[in-house]
Amino acid sequence: MNLQKNWGMMLDLDPEPSLKMLPLLLPMNFAGELIKIGKMLQFVHYSQRSGDMKVLVVINPMASNGKALSDYKEKIQSLLKKELGDYDEKFTKAPGDAIEIARKARGYGKIVSVGGDGTLNEVVNGVMLSGADIPVGMIGVGTGNDFSKTFGIPNNYEVMVKKIAGDNVFLSDVLEVEYRNFEGKQQKRYAINVIGAGFDADVTARMNKSKIKVRGKLTYLMSFLIEFIKAKSYSLSLNIDGKERPINCFLVAFGNGKFFGGGMKACPSAVPDDGKLDVMGIEKMSKLRLLYHFPKIYKGQHISVPTVFETPAKYAEIHSADGRKVMFEIDGEIIGTLPLKISVKPKALRVLI
Numbered sequence: 001m002n003l004q005k006n007w008g009m010m011l012d013l014d015p016e017p018s019l020k021m022l023p024l025l026l027p028m029n030f031a032g033e034l035i036k037i038g039k040m041l042q043f044v045h046y047s048q049r050s051g052d053m054k055v056l057v058v059i060n061p062m063a064s065n066g067k068a069l070s071d072y073k074e075k076i077q078s079l080l081k082k083e084l085g086d087y088d089e090k091f092t093k094a095p096g097d098a099i100e101i102a103r104k105a106r107g108y109g110k111i112v113s114v115g116g117d118g119t120l121n122e123v124v125n126g127v128m129l130s131g132a133d134i135p136v137g138m139i140g141v142g143t144g145n146d147f148s149k150t151f152g153i154p155n156n157y158e159v160m161v162k163k164i165a166g167d168n169v170f171l172s173d174v175l176e177v178e179y180r181n182f183e184g185k186q187q188k189r190y191a192i193n194v195i196g197a198g199f200d201a202d203v204t205a206r207m208n209k210s211k212i213k214v215r216g217k218l219t220y221l222m223s224f225l226i227e228f229i230k231a232k233s234y235s236l237s238l239n240i241d242g243k244e245r246p247i248n249c250f251l252v253a254f255g256n257g258k259f260f261g262g263g264m265k266a267c268p269s270a271v272p273d274d275g276k277l278d279v280m281g282i283e284k285m286s287k288l289r290l291l292y293h294f295p296k297i298y299k300g301q302h303i304s305v306p307t308v309f310e311t312p313a314k315y316a317e318i319h320s321a322d323g324r325k326v327m328f329e330i331d332g333e334i335i336g337t338l339p340l341k342i343s344v345k346p347k348a349l350r351v352l353i
Contacts (some may be wrong), residue, residue, distance in 0.1 A: 015088075026201070027164065029129065029198070032333070045046075046266050052333040053109025053110075054089045054108055055084050055087040055109060056089075056105050057074050057080065057087055057111075058089075058092065059089060059090070060098065060116070061252040062092075063141055064115075068116075076141075080112075082161075092119070098122030099129070100124050102124075102125070103127075105126070110134065110136075110164065110352065111126075111135075112138070113135035114139045114141060114185060115140075116225070117146055120136075120140075121190075121191065121193070124136060128174060128349065133350065136349060137312075138351070139160045139161065143168075144262045144263075144332050146262065147193040147257045147259075150270070153353065164352050167352075169272055169350045169351065169353075170273065170353045171350060171351075172192065172348070172349045172351045173274070173276075174192060174348040175191040175195065175255055175277055176343045176345055177191055178193065186337070191254075191331055192257070192331060192351075194253055194255045194331065195254040195330050196253045196261075197234075197327070197338060198251035198326055198331075199250050200251045200260065200266075201328050202227045202256075203223045204223075204261075204332060207220060207223040213255075220277070225271065228287070228290075234320065234324065234326050235320070235322045236249060236316070237320075238316070238318050239317040240315075241312045242315075247281055248283060251281070252281040253266045253267055253280045254342050255276050256272050257270055258270045260332070263298060263299055265299060266300075268300030269303075269310055273290055273346075273347055274312075275313040275344055275347075276314055277313055277344055278310065279310070279311050281309050282305075294306050300338040315341075315343050317341050319339030320337075325338075326338040
């Protein structure tokens, strides 16, 4: 007979006793220690939920061509102090800094990204690598702020800060990406929003290299027009949940969120907590037709075009079918070329919304 049930019968107790009954079933010292540990865990959980623990704010001063730094000092900082009181702040100095800052963060109840989608991506990667169950907040001051658009969060600092100060937590999926960097080394990285390969990545690369620094959608549109003139479709092989298919596309996007490119609703069926990624591809068509239909992507209406496909997937692979180098971007950052392997980590990150 099961020992626990046997004791329960002898003492006329429920076969599955509550925490209060442990002293009757276990040696007194052991039971007492268990109760103490349980109360400590409950206190820690309550402290995190109630916002009692300190907040770490990670600022990328270079985001949006320096707008992040000026906006932080002139607008955001005072709002944070008003809503949060005392908090810690750390500024990045180079790409990758936010990953390390978030990875090494200890004893914080929340971590907040101040910057663009690339800064948010680095904070997410740091939290994922640390294994800590810390909610991540977003204050978007970059040129995109696309992940927050999926949740309907406006580009309003006061609203964003109030979201961070609150306890409304969304359990978001995270995309795990295996790829080779430009040096050919095998790498792994996490994506919180959208991965784009092909034309979108070409536009992003040009935008990042541009010497003409303007803010907002104009940056993307200028780079788009230049790349559009010389654009050619890519011969690719796409594997979705084990089913291989050849495609000839201008771009392919893999979405956890719906938006990229500063407001383009590229993956309108994406749901960040459904355990799937949304795969969208714009297949080969004449440039005149592409130019005519492309504005539809801002409202997600491009899906109705016959040469555009969209499908859900739990796993996807994509590689160049003809050996041509195809760049890709993760959350707005160019970090390598195809091939890619993408899988979903369901409800892996707590996001403050």
